[in-house]
Amino acid sequence: MDNREIILTVDDIHKKYGNTEVLRGISFEVRKGDTKVFIGSSGTGKSTLLRCINQLTIPDSGKIWLHDEEVTHSQKSINYFRQKIGMVFQNFNLFDHLSAVRNVEIALIKVRKMPKKEAREKAMEELRRVGLEPQANLYPAELSGGQAQRVSIARALAMEPDIMLFDEPTSALDPELTGEVLAVMKDLSKNGMTMLVVTHEMGFACSVANEIIFMEQGKILESGPPEQLVRNPRYDRTKQFLFKLGELYGDIGRSQ
Amino acid sequence: MDLVFITDVVLPPLMAGLVVTLKLIACSVPFGLIAGILIATGRVYGNPLVSFACSAYVVIFKGTPLLMLLFLIYFGLPSVGITLEPFTAAVIGFIVCNGAYNSEYIRGAIQSVKSGQMVAALALGMTRREAILNVVLPQALRRAIPGISNEIIYLIKYSSLAYMLTCIELTGAGKIVASRYFRFTLVFLIVGIIYLILITIAGKILSLIEKKLEVPGLIR
Numbered sequence: 001m002d003n004r005e006i007i008l009t010v011d012d013i014h015k016k017y018g019n020t021e022v023l024r025g026i027s028f029e030v031r032k033g034d035t036k037v038f039i040g041s042s043g044t045g046k047s048t049l050l051r052c053i054n055q056l057t058i059p060d061s062g063k064i065w066l067h068d069e070e071v072t073h074s075q076k077s078i079n080y081f082r083q084k085i086g087m088v089f090q091n092f093n094l095f096d097h098l099s100a101v102r103n104v105e106i107a108l109i110k111v112r113k114m115p116k117k118e119a120r121e122k123a124m125e126e127l128r129r130v131g132l133e134p135q136a137n138l139y140p141a142e143l144s145g146g147q148a149q150r151v152s153i154a155r156a157l158a159m160e161p162d163i164m165l166f167d168e169p170t171s172a173l174d175p176e177l178t179g180e181v182l183a184v185m186k187d188l189s190k191n192g193m194t195m196l197v198v199t200h201e202m203g204f205a206c207s208v209a210n211e212i213i214f215m216e217q218g219k220i221l222e223s224g225p226p227e228q229l230v231r232n233p234r235y236d237r238t239k240q241f242l243f244k245l246g247e248l249y250g251d252i253g254r255s256q
Numbered sequence: 257m258d259l260v261f262i263t264d265v266v267l268p269p270l271m272a273g274l275v276v277t278l279k280l281i282a283c284s285v286p287f288g289l290i291a292g293i294l295i296a297t298g299r300v301y302g303n304p305l306v307s308f309a310c311s312a313y314v315v316i317f318k319g320t321p322l323l324m325l326l327f328l329i330y331f332g333l334p335s336v337g338i339t340l341e342p343f344t345a346a347v348i349g350f351i352v353c354n355g356a357y358n359s360e361y362i363r364g365a366i367q368s369v370k371s372g373q374m375v376a377a378l379a380l381g382m383t384r385r386e387a388i389l390n391v392v393l394p395q396a397l398r399r400a401i402p403g404i405s406n407e408i409i410y411l412i413k414y415s416s417l418a419y420m421l422t423c424i425e426l427t428g429a430g431k432i433v434a435s436r437y438f439r440f441t442l443v444f445l446i447v448g449i450i451y452l453i454l455i456t457i458a459g460k461i462l463s464l465i466e467k468k469l470e471v472p473g474l475i476r
Binding site: 054056079080082083085086087089091094095097106107110111139140141142152155156159 | 370372373375376377378379380381382383386390391394395398471472473474
């Protein structure tokens with residue numbers, strides 16, 4: 001039996017926009033050190049799900065627990081949970097008016113109330129971790145997409161989160177830049193970071209994830225370890241989707 | 257001799273007036289800016305009531321002449337028991353008016369900040385207030401600088417309206433000297449040149465500030 005600590009519990013999350021049911025009862029558990037990859041066609045609620053986890057989107061019903069504390073309905077203390085749940089966005093969302101190192105340290109100073117000197121040291125350390133120490137004083141507009149995304153990963157890591165959410169972190173990048181971001185993420189995963197990743201990078205999913213979750217129309221259709229889900233999908237719909245991905249990106253699961 | 261007349265008779269009272277003009281501007285600009293920031297932030301992020309109040313403020317003070325406002329403050333307020341010095345009344349009027357115009361530039365700039373900036377700030381655990389203060393406003397204000405600079409230059413010019421409240425600033429001082437010696441053309445040409453110099457210097461300072469605060473790629 002798996003006796004690693006449960007970090008995150010997602011229990012029966014529903015979300016509707018108008019008449020469209022985006023999430024129709026999603027439940028799963030995340031244990032310490034897990035890397036779970038979410039796949040599925042656009043509009044199946046993968047991004048909405050991630051945003052529900054840190055309450056950037058408020059679900060209509062269902063509960064989220066971080067360790068044994070409820071994140072949903074946490075009112076003011078949501079800001080505490082958000083520090084513990086790092087998030088990386090498709091469009092990086094770096095603060096445009098701050099240099100790379102200021103981007104990483106600002107939440108340490110303003111949210112964690114860390115002394116400036118200490119925050120700067122911590123920020124530099126995080127930038128070093130993603131290989132961007134020389135770019136510390138560049139502004140977002142002066143960074144390549146891959147560098148910007150790595151800064152945004154460093155920014156999230158600086159808060160020492162218990163879990164990291166990646167919302168299509170490489171979808172806005174060309175293949176070369178994608179590689180450098182995925183390398184950082186692989187490294188993180190290997191070092192034991194707990195991660196939920198929405199991505200269609202199946203090479204990454206197969207080599208790093210311990211579970212791939214296939215979502216379809218707001219539900220988890222099936223999930224399992226990469227070798228099982230990719231080689232032996234239970235449903236035709238999963239098979240069809242993986243086939244489409246394979247057509248686009250080459251043979252999945254062998255391309256690592 | 258005209259030159260002696262200028263240096264000995266015209267310039268001393270004009271310089272005294274200029275000092276008052278500078279004081280009017282120095283007292284109005286910072287508070288006009290603060291008023292603009294508060295009103296713009298209230299309009300965009302306030303609850304419906306605050307937002308409505310801020311919009312109403314802008315509609316009222318953008319839609320009425322400044323001189324009327326000054327008269328109301330100076331001549332109207334005593335009827336409800338508030339009597340103000342001419343200088344104070346003028347400064348209050350300028351702040352109210354300048355704040356309304358500034359808020360329009362700042363509101364536009366706030367709305368031009370990409371929504372992802374706020375989302376990223378919240379995701380890091382900032383409260384909305386912290387996100388507005390640390391992320392949205394620093395970007396919005398940088399984008400609003402050209403507009404705010406314009407308003408400051410207008411303010412320098414409409415500070416001459418203080419004269420209508422018997423606050424003798426540059427224009428008022430000019431009017432007094434000109435009437436006494438009946439030298440309107442000469443005196444008001446000099447007054448005009450002083451304003452021109454003042455505004456040129458202000459423009460230079462403002463563009464230096466804009467340069468100093470410039471961030472690569474922030475304003476496209």
